[in-house]
Amino acid sequence: MLRPDRIEYAASIPKVGILLAYFQLHPDAANGKLNAQTRHELGLMAKASNNEMAAKFSREMGLREVQKVLNDYGFYDAKHGGGIWVGKHYGKGGERIGDPVGDHSHAATVRQLVRFWLMLEQGKLVSPAASKTMKEIFASPDIAHDDLKFVKALKDRTGVEILRKWGTWEDWRHDSALITGPGRRYILVALIRHPKGDEYLVEVARQVDDLLQPR
Amino acid sequence: MTLSALSAVSLCLVACAFASAAEPATRPLSDYVLDYDTKLDPSLQSKLESIDTALREQFSMTTEQTAVGVLDLKT
Secondary structure (H helix, E strand, O other), rough: EEOOOOOOOOOOHHHHHHHHHHHHHHHHHHHHOOOOOHHHHHHHHOOOOOOHHHHHHHHHHHHHHHHHHHHOOOEHHHOEEEEEEEEEOOOOOOOOOOOOOOOEEEEEEEHHHHHHHHHHHHHOOOOHHHHHHHHHHHHOOOOOOOOOOOHHOOOOOOOOOEEEEEEEEEEEEEEEEEEEEEEEEEEEEEEEOOHHHHHHHHHHHHHHHHHHOOO | HHHHHHHHHHHOOOOOOOOOOOOOOOEEEEHOOOOOOOOOOOOHHHHHHHHHHHHHHHHHOHHHHHEEEEEEOOO
């Protein structure tokens, strides 16, 4: 990992925290009683990065409650640089709680995003059943992937499946993903602040995928 | 995610980008913990550094502008 604990403004990536909090705070959803409409709306937030849906869920739960869930999992630790932070409802205006390390409204570190995908893969987020449902929501086959960053890089590679959450605001260009392909399975996270950040993300995904393919 | 894929995951071993050379090369994925003290795999770390260095040079970026992590969940 390179600069894993440096907090960055994370744009839409912390929507993963809203998804986690939803399942943590809605036991029925974690027990397989998620209705089709809510599942679709969570998919719009997680896969299509829909701000309206993200704000709907974060307003329902409250920013402090969402962040408490993240803190309880250790996804934000001010003593170690911070981590995943949801301090503002997505969209314009409203309540804002800056993160203690960087005063960002939405933040993340590479290490904590890798941990998020790892624990999701391990079935350790809320419960194995809830983790499985969250993975299904990230997959949401009825919602198209946004064809950019890691997905743009790997879309033509045979058998590659990507669960991901990306983020963009001005020069902040990020992607984070659990990537599976023939003979390989890995987590890749890259947080970039540069006008050519998307180009970096495409290239780093291709080169890491080349590196991890079986010889 | 299919059930068969989930089963495969449950059986897979992780040879992780963060394991130290002194630790076992593989461990059950379910037992793996990523924390602030997790050691890096020198080989994968070196390759990731090389990729990042080349891309930063290509796109005129500094180390302040990129942060990257890879965790290899080898099956």
